[in-house]
Amino acid sequence: MKKTKLGEFEELVLMTVVVLQENAYGVEIKRELESRLNETLSVGSIQSALKRMEEKSFLTSEFGEATQKRGGKRKRIYKATPYAHKVLQDMKDVRTQLWAAMPAAAAKLNFLMN
Amino acid sequence: MVKKDYLEEIEGDLDELYIDFLDQYSRTKARRLYNKEVIKLLRPVLVKGLSGSQQLNQYGMFKNYFKSSFRSLKNNTLFSAINMVGLAISMSVGILMILFLSELSSIDDFHTHKDDIYRITSSEVRGTQNQMVKTASSSYYMGLQLEAQVPGIEKTLILDNTRVSFDLKAGDKATPITGFYAGASFFDVLSFKLLQGNPETALTEPNGLVLTQSAAKRLFGDSNPMGQLVSAEQDRFLQTGAAAGVDFKEGIVTGVVQDPPHNSHLQFEMLISLSTLDLRAVQEERDIKNAPGNTNYSVYLVLSENAKKAEIEKAMERMLSNYNTDRADNPLVHNLQPMGDFVTSDTYHSTAPSFSQERIYLMAGLTFIVLLSACFNYTNLSLARALRRSKEVGIRKVTGATRFQVFAQFMVEAVLLSVLAMFAGLVLFVVIRPGILNLAPPSLQGYSMFRLTITPVHLLYFLLFAIAVGAVAGFLPALFHSKLRAGMVFQEVSKVKFFSGVNLRKLLIVFQFTLSIGLIMCAVLINNQYNFALSYDLGYTTDQVITIDIKGDYIDLLENEYAQLSEVVETSKSTWVLGVGGDGLNAGMIQPEDRKGRAISLINHIDERYMDMHELHFLAGSNFLTPLVQGETAKYVIVNEGLLKKLELGSPKASIGKTLWCNGQKVTIQGVVEDMVTIGLTKKFLESFVFIQTNQPDQYKSLNVKVQSNDLGTTFDRLEAIYTAQDPVHPFKAALYNDKIRASYESNRATRTIISFLAFLAISISTLGLLGMAVFTTETRMKEISIRKVLGAGVSHLMVLLSRSFLLLIVIAGLIAIPVTLYIVDSQVLNNFWQRAETGVFETVSGLLIVLLISILTIGWQIRQAAIKNPADLLRNE
Structure with missing residues (x-):
């Protein structure tokens, strides 16, 4: 997993971008994640994650349309690259495997805690 | 600030977000959230780097400025030290002022509706002197009418404006307590935090009582106060219970509220439901809800966003038109006062502490003068040293520094010094802070609202403040140096024309x-x-006398027990402490036998031992001869010369035995004493004075004990132990007579x-x-x-x-x-x-x-x- 260098928060943002598809721009990502995580996020944290992932070529972006609400400024729509899709898939596989290996350990943990 | 490529996108995001906030919150809150987001954007990834040749150059230049500033400050140790000290002293005052003002503006900030809360004020001419009286209270009537008739008022809260205090009893425990009668919407309008109980119903039923956490702890310890029965104590501590005439007799605890924050304009230990008063009024056939002239209630309104203050004031004027027709020359006028002005304006008199705007401006103005003086000194000293540094400037100029660069260098130096001075000032402030907090005399309410705590945000303010001060102080020297011409500097220093x-x-x-x-x-x-x-010679002796405040009917018991202590020489009882005043201070009307003249005079009820113990100087007559039997009405008085003059009773000798009317009671003059200091050198409303002999325990509020002791600490402890056995409710308040007089100044x-x-x-x-x-x-x-x-x-x-x-x-x-x-x-x-x-x-x-x-x-x-x-x-x- 190390070579992909995708942080936990970055992964969440990336998945949100995939989920939102054409609608994946700054504030919308923030809203979606906030409602899913049930916590407040700042514009800064989302933006810096997006910029970092773009540098690491997980994402590409292009300008979308401008709306009145945005004071005439254009949106930047993000799109996950095929590479990103592959990394996400890899991470999911690793997790599944780990979960499969868990029950014994988990049972032990439960036992200890009781 | 943000990298150019990202600018458009992020600005757009923020705009969109702001509009979302606007939908959800008030305008100010949306702004605040927006600003918070902007500050959070300051991340390395997003912020523009120090790229480009020009920026890099300036960065290096500023680095050089800092270095040379440090060097020059170090080289002129004395000069920098003098400036630092001057600036630091004035900075500490500036810091005090910043904290004071910021705490003042944050008073009542914890109320959710702070921006929308108003209270109704009253203005009318009252009294015999035709004085305009402006109070921060209005009538029950107006509160009810507004809520029912005028649109734009979301919530109304009615509070009895008079603070009630009595002893509250639960089981066999009692404690002195103060608070207000409050309407049912109390917790809806104001954001005091109810810890136990239902905020909607806690104050609805008559005789419902909400205690603060600390009051509940005093009365119930760790057991649950909810649903407990309480009563206004009436058995033993008469003056504070029954005599105060409380409408609350018995009740039930319906809630526990967190202690009011120190920055709340409203301070209380308990709240009694306003319906308790309603019920009493019905029982006594009084109509308190329909009396527009009874402006003894605080009415708080929460206005909806589009409500207009002026319209509501108009509506109130209309509602009062009937009431005002009979008194056209002196109409009662109601206005609205926003919550932000409750404490920072003293236009309207209220029970809460308030600071007048003039006083705040005066304090800020004084601070400004002090600061300006210090800045001026910096300028002055810098210019004085300019001669020595002109060569340095010359070299800078010769090697190609522009005017702006020289200017910037000197500004940086001033700002640097000012920031250093700020830290020194901060230390100084921390040292003097406890002194400032203790300065205010106990009688002066209001300063307890301040904590003067420094938070990280304040540090930012201080830094900005220091930079501003540095900029002001350094401006003239910087300007002067930047104007110097290189050639001139090297030629003839003395010809350079200095600050004119x-x-x-x-x-x-x-x-x-x-x-x-x-x-x-x-x-x-x-x-x-x-x-x-x-x-000052008071006219009586006070040495070695301890005065003890008494709050009940146990004074005789206490006196007997004290008399048995070996260090107690003498005891006496009085209503109040001569030379100080205090709780029982009272005055009354004195008339001669034929009722032809009259004199308002101070009255002190004393026992037969008082005059001898305090060695008052008799001009004629004598002390009371025999003690009164308990319950017997007073027959004799001792008066001062002032009273004789006022009533024209003749010489002291001649007036002995004459009859007087004292508050409608017939008494005989037993003795005449010299005029003495009655309530301190600061107050003298009344020249005439009367001592009345009495033996009614409830008239005594001070027990005076003359002691002969080498170890006063132990004596106080013994006195306290005996007192506490008699009165477990009220704290032991005793002081040496002389200390008390000192405290009154x-x-x-x-x-x-x-x-x-x-x-x-x-x-x-x-x-x-x-x-x-x-x-x-x-x-x-x-x-x-x-x-x-x-x-x-x-x-x-x-x-x-x-x-x-x-x-x-x-x-x-x-x-x-x-x-x-x-x-x-x-x-x-x-x-x-x-x-x-x-x-x-x-x-x-x-x-x-x-x-x-x-x-x-x-x-x-x-x-x-x-x-x-x-x-x-x-x-x-x-």
Whole structure:
């Protein structure tokens, strides 16, 4: 997993971008994640994650349309690259495997805690 | 700030977000959230780097500025130290002011509806003197009518404006308590946090009572107070329970509220449901809900966002039109006052503490003057040193520095010094902070609202403040240096024309010294009066007497037990403490037998031992002969000379045995005493005085115990132990008589301390300024001094020559300050004393002398330095 260098928060943002598809721009990502995580996020944290992932070529972006609400400024729509899709898939596989290996350990943990 | 490529996108995001916030919250909150988001954007990934050749250059340049500033500050240790001290002292005052103002503006911030809460105020002419009375209260009637009839009012809260205090009893425990009768919407309108109970119903039912956490703890300990029965204690502590006439008799605890935060304008220990009052009114067939003229209620309104203040005020005027028809020349007028003004304006009288706007402006103004003085000193000193640094500037210019760059360098230096001074000031502030918090006399409400705590946000303010101060202080020197021409600097230093506003500077020096002299004089005069008041002959003895506050009917028991203690010499009882006043202080109408004259006089109920114990001076007659039987009405009085004069009763001897009417009761004059100090030297409303003999325990509120003891601490402990056995409810309040008298002048002592502190500030800063001037003068006149020396002038002659002009300025300042200060102190500061200490020659010239002495030392030292230099060294270069 190390070579992909995708942080936990970055992964969440990336998945949100995939989920939102054409609608994946700054504030919308923030809203979606906030409602899913049930916590407040700042514009800064989302933006810096997006910029970092773009540098690491997980994402590409292009300008979308401008709306009145945005004071005439254009949106930047993000799109996950095929590479990103592959990394996400890899991470999911690793997790599944780990979960499969868990029950014994988990049972032990439960036992200890009781 | 943000990288160019991202700018459009992020700006768009923020705009969109802001509009979302606007939908959800109020305008101010949306703004705040927006700003928070912007600050959170400051991340390395997003922020523009220091790229581009120009920026890099400037960065290097500023680095150089810092380095050279540090070096120059280090090289001129004395110069920097003087400036630092001056700035640090004034900074500490600035810091105090910033904290004070920011805490003042944050009062009541915890209320969710703060921006929308208003209270109704009343203005009408009242009393015999036709005075306009403005109060922050209105009527029950108006509160109900507005809620029912006027749109735009979301919530209404009615509170009885009078603070009630009595002893609250639960089981066999009781505790003194204060609070308000409050309407059911209390927790809906105001954001006090209810810990237990239902905020909607806690104050609906009659006799429902909400206690604060600490009051509940006092009464119930750790057990659950909810649903417990409580009553207003009436068995034993009569004056505080029944006599106060509380409408609350018995009730049930329906809630526990968190203690009101210290920054709340409303302070209470309990809240009783307003319906308790309604019920009593119905039982007594009074109509409190339909009396527009009964403005004894606080009515709080929460207005909806589009409600207009003016319209509601109009509506109130309409509702009062019926009531006002009978009194057209004196209408009752209601206005609305926003919550932000509750404490920061004293236009309307309220039970909560308030600060007048003028006072706040005055304090801010004084701070500003102090700061400006310190800035001016920095400017002055920098210019004085300019000669030495002009070569440095010359070299910078020759190597290609632009005017702006030289300017920037000197600004950086000033700001750096100012920031360092800020930290020193912060330390100073932390040192003086406890002193400031303890300064306010206990009687002065309001200062308990302040904590003066420093939060990280404040540190940011302080930093900005320091930068601003540095910029102001450094502006002139920086401008001056940037104007220098390189060629000139190297040629002839002495020809460079320095700062030309010499007259302005003289004026400022006179101003600074007038302030210093005046403040020192003030402090000396107040101190003089304070000592005078303490050593004033009261007309009775107070030594070794301990006075104990009594809050119940157990005074006789207590007296008997105290009498058995070995260290107790004598005891006596009185309603109040002569020379101090206190709880029981009262006055009454005295008339001669034929009821032809009348005198309002102070009255003190005493027992038969009082006069002897305190050794009052009899002019005629004697003390009360026999003690009264309990319950027997008073027959004899002892009066003072003042009363005889007022009622024209003749000589003391002749008036013995004459009959008087005292509050409608017939009494005989038993003795006449000399006039004495009745309630301190600050208050004298009434000249005439009457002692009435009484033996009703509920009239005594002070037990006076004369002790003979080498260890007062133990004596107090013993007295307290016996007291606590009699009265477990009220705390033991006892003090030496003399300490009590001292405490009654506490506010004068506080004034003296504040003024001494201000005087210290003023003198420090003006002395530093003077030093700057002295350095400046001597340095520019170096050649002249040298030539004079060569021609044979002695050191002392030179010193007189150089310091003459300064001393003249100080004498001028003294001539202005002395009469002005004498007048101000006489008419404003000490005008409440009816016996004034004499103002001697020493007090009059004290300020001038101190300032002169300090100045001579300061200037003399600097001028001596110049005068003892070898003239050959200085003249050689010419």
